[in-house]
Amino acid sequence: ETGVTQSPTHLIKTRGQQVTLRCSSQSGHNTVSWYQQALGQGPQFIFQYYREEENGRGNFPPRFSGLQFPNYSSELNVNALELDDSALYLCASSLLGQGKETQYFGPGTRLLVL
């Protein structure tokens, strides 16, 4: 148990819809990162939030957006869903700047776009 939780666990959407995924960070962590993992692949970095500001972004289009709240929980929003967005979405929390960069992952949200 990492203390990182995600909701929902599974989700089915249709092409063109919008989705919001949620993540609750481990207590005391100030950074949350989101990753997309397609079947049979390693996770790919979407973006990171540090103290409520975006702190780096991977090669994902603007329809992928996020928020980090004062309690360090986070949301990933995806607009205009495409079939290729079907994947496991993972969030990870860490304590940046304290020499303890280990990232702790949640169980993921599996998104299926039909």
Next chain:
Amino acid sequence: KQEVTQIPAALSVPEGENLVLNCSFTDSAIYNLQWFRQDPGKGLTSLLLIQSSQREQTSGRLNASLDKSSGRSTLYIAASQPGDSATYLCAVGGATNKLIFGTGTLLAVQP
């Protein structure tokens, strides 16, 4: 652009064997390297983190080494058990701790 490769893609061993999983990366300017375990359909469990200034880390039956100059890391698992069966992922971390992952090694330990 950093690329991470893991070899082999899949490995099957009998219970009790010692084994080595390999990870290579193209850019040696990393801050750390982390090994994870992933069970089917689940999230990632952190196994070991090696800072760029370190050469190895140990936890129980696991030992991870890092050679930045050659762009390589190995994960050594001693006395493998069926419960070790999972996908093992290595990831390199940069300045902002953005992780770049390999595609993983699927390990099956046969009883």
